[in-house]
Amino acid sequence: MQAQDIQQLIEDGLPGAQVVVRGDDGQHFEAEIIYTGFAGKSVVEQHRMVYGALGKRMGGEIHALALRTRAE
Structure with missing residues (x-):
């Protein structure tokens, strides 16, 4: 799982959300969602x-x- 995959899942589950996901080890991430x-x-x-989106x-x-x- 990559940060951009998580970002896409959140954006798909929360249409119109502004999402930024960071994390480079493939398991630990941080996300800011507006x-x-x-x-x-x-x-x-x-x-x-x-x-729920994930x-x-x-x-x-x-x-x-x-x-x-x-x-x-």
């Missing part, structure tokens, strides 16, 4: 939305993902 759909949601809810890859192909999320 998405209007996060408005009014808690940080936990926002992170669950991102995890599905079963979390904990498998993606070992660790640090998230910074906010509404636009």
Whole structure:
């Protein structure tokens, strides 16, 4: 799994989101996501939305993902 793969999955799952993913070891990544759909949601809810976009890859192909999320 590469950073650009994760970015694409998040963008597909959260249409219109601005996503930047970093990580170069293939397992540990960090992502910054700005998405209007996060408005009014808690940080936990926002992170669950991102995890939902990634599905079963979390904990498998993606070992660790640090998230910074906010509404636009």
